[in-house]
Amino acid sequence: MASPQSVVELLQALVQVPSINPFARDRASAPYLGEGKCAAYVAEFLERLHAEVTLEEIRPDRPNVIGRFPSRGSGKRRVVLGPHLDTVSIEGMTVDPFAAEIRDGRLYGRGAADTKGTMAAMLWALYELGDAVADLPVEVTFVGFMGEENSQPGSKHFAQHHPDYDFAVIGEPTGLDVVYTHKGTAWVKLVAHGKAAHGARPELGDNAVMKLAGALMRLDRELIPALADYAHPVLGPSTLNIGQCQGGMQPNIVPDRATAHLDFRFTPSLAERGVLDLLRAYLSDEITVETTLECMPLETDPDHPMVTALAAAGTGAKVGAPWFCDAAHLAAAGIPSVAAGPGSIDQAHTDDEWIDLRELEKGVDFYRAFLESC
Numbered sequence: 001m002a003s004p005q006s007v008v009e010l011l012q013a014l015v016q017v018p019s020i021n022p023f024a025r026d027r028a029s030a031p032y033l034g035e036g037k038c039a040a041y042v043a044e045f046l047e048r049l050h051a052e053v054t055l056e057e058i059r060p061d062r063p064n065v066i067g068r069f070p071s072r073g074s075g076k077r078r079v080v081l082g083p084h085l086d087t088v089s090i091e092g093m094t095v096d097p098f099a100a101e102i103r104d105g106r107l108y109g110r111g112a113a114d115t116k117g118t119m120a121a122m123l124w125a126l127y128e129l130g131d132a133v134a135d136l137p138v139e140v141t142f143v144g145f146m147g148e149e150n151s152q153p154g155s156k157h158f159a160q161h162h163p164d165y166d167f168a169v170i171g172e173p174t175g176l177d178v179v180y181t182h183k184g185t186a187w188v189k190l191v192a193h194g195k196a197a198h199g200a201r202p203e204l205g206d207n208a209v210m211k212l213a214g215a216l217m218r219l220d221r222e223l224i225p226a227l228a229d230y231a232h233p234v235l236g237p238s239t240l241n242i243g244q245c246q247g248g249m250q251p252n253i254v255p256d257r258a259t260a261h262l263d264f265r266f267t268p269s270l271a272e273r274g275v276l277d278l279l280r281a282y283l284s285d286e287i288t289v290e291t292t293l294e295c296m297p298l299e300t301d302p303d304h305p306m307v308t309a310l311a312a313a314g315t316g317a318k319v320g321a322p323w324f325c326d327a328a329h330l331a332a333a334g335i336p337s338v339a340a341g342p343g344s345i346d347q348a349h350t351d352d353e354w355i356d357l358r359e360l361e362k363g364v365d366f367y368r369a370f371l372e373s374c
Contacts, residue, residue: 003048007364008107008357010045011120012100015109017041022062023150024089032098035085035146036061042085042123042144043067049126049133051142056157062146064154066162069126071139078164079138079306079374080335081126081367082155083119083171084148084326087111094351106354114348117355118171118341119144121363128368136371141165145326151293155326159333167306168335169370170327173343173355176314176366180307180338182321183235184297184328186264186275189290190215190283192247196256205254209247212258215287216242219262223282230270234320235297238266261292265322268299298328300336306374307338313369314340321345342366 004010018032019039042065043053051067058064065085087110090097097110111117122142126133133140145154172179192212197205224240231237240262247258264275276289283289300307302318311318323345327337342363343355 007120007124007360008102010124011107011112011117011355011360013041014038014116014120015100015107015111016098018098019085019087019111020089021086021147021149024091026089026091028091029089032090034061036063038085039063039065039144039146042119045123046142058146058153058157064146064158065144067142069140069142070134071136072134076137076139077166077306078141079371080141080143080165080168080330081122081171082143082145082168082326082330083115083122083341084145084154086146086149087114087116088149088349092351093353095353102357105357107357107360108352108354110353112347112353112355113173113343114345114353115171115173115341117173117343117360118363121342121360122171122367124364125367125371128364129371138371138374140371148326152295152326152329155329159329159335163333163335165335168327168330168337169310169367170325170330170337170339171341172325172339173345173348174319174321174340175344175359176340176342176362177317177319178307178311178314178338178340179321179327180302180318181232181234181299182297182324182328183238183265183267184271185293185295185324186266186291187293188262188264188276188279189292190260190262191288191290192258192286193288194254194256194258197254199252199254202254206256207254208258209255211286212245212247212260215283216245216260218282223279227270230267230273232267232269232320235267238264238270240264266297268297271297295324296328296332298324298331298337300327300331300338304336306336309374310338310340310370313373314366340366
């Protein structure tokens with residue numbers, strides 16, 4: 001590969017290598033699914049920096065890329081720098097998603113903000129450190145996680161198999177604020193079962209739609225107000241959105257099945273209570289419950305010395321976020337974790353995704369200052 005001469009050129013190269021999460025189902029994204037090629041590019045760059053590189057395949061052609069940097073001295077704390085490799089769909093984008101065009105001080109393309117910008121800044125900080133990385137006060141491992149945009153299998157696998165780290169900085173576009181807490185997410189499927197019958201003889205059937213409708217009305221009247229009891233001083237209340245509801249085949253058949261899909265955004269206190277346990281308290285035994293996606297909330301001690309060092313390298317702000325990320329899974333495994341990086345979450349997933357190049361360059365200084373001072 002051609003050797004990039006700046007963090008901007010490195011980001012251009014990363015954006016030009018498609019790595020769309022296969023959760024995308026649209027035709028535009030179909031030729032570009034999977035993180036394999038991006039992981040290979042990052043692995044080669046890490047090897048040029050003299051890191052010991054491992055590609056851990058989590059799904060076919062979808063690896064985590066792990067680069068362990070040499071370190072001199074003993075007793076150092078072990079730190080992970082961890083952006084994610086995958087991006088969301090390119091359907092509906094108004095800019096060329098892979099051209100990495102630079103215009104008016106911005107670099108455009110899918111992943112420019114989320115999170116190839118943070119990845120480029122992390123990698124370039126390590127490039128600038130060169131051989132001095134071995135003499136840092138910490139031992140550094142770079143991890144490019146696969147699969148963050150859906151279910152986070154990459155960070156879950158890493159947390160399970162590599163828990164012996166002292167701190168992790170997850171690359172997300174936070175404007176260089178340090179996100180130490182965020183809500184968890186649970187997508188839950190409710191299913192009501194009934195008995196089909198002719199629409200002219202509804203008394204012979206058992207209407208699943210009506211069962212489900214009653215359950216949803218109770219959730220709206222009773223459960224949603226009760227979520228106020230699980231508020232967080234930074235994140236606010238836990239919430240529930242009833243996002244989808246389906247049932248029946250046609251008007252003249254009593255429906256024998258109906259489903260609804262719920263989206264919980266829950267605080268650490270509700271996680272302790274148990275989202276599903278609370279939900280089931282408001283449902284009859286006729287409604288079955290299935291979790292289809294779950295990410296736990298994050299709450300790392302904002303006074304942790306490495307959180308403080310990271311904040312001092314950036315804006316100084318320690319904040320919460322309404323979104324979730326890989327940090328939660330590492331934290332659940334006992335690795336104190338936060339999210340921080342250049343760019344704005346407001347540009348993530350947009351039809352003209354971009355990052356301000358001045359912010360990108362600030363990100364390099366941010367990560368380097370943290371590593372040199374922590």
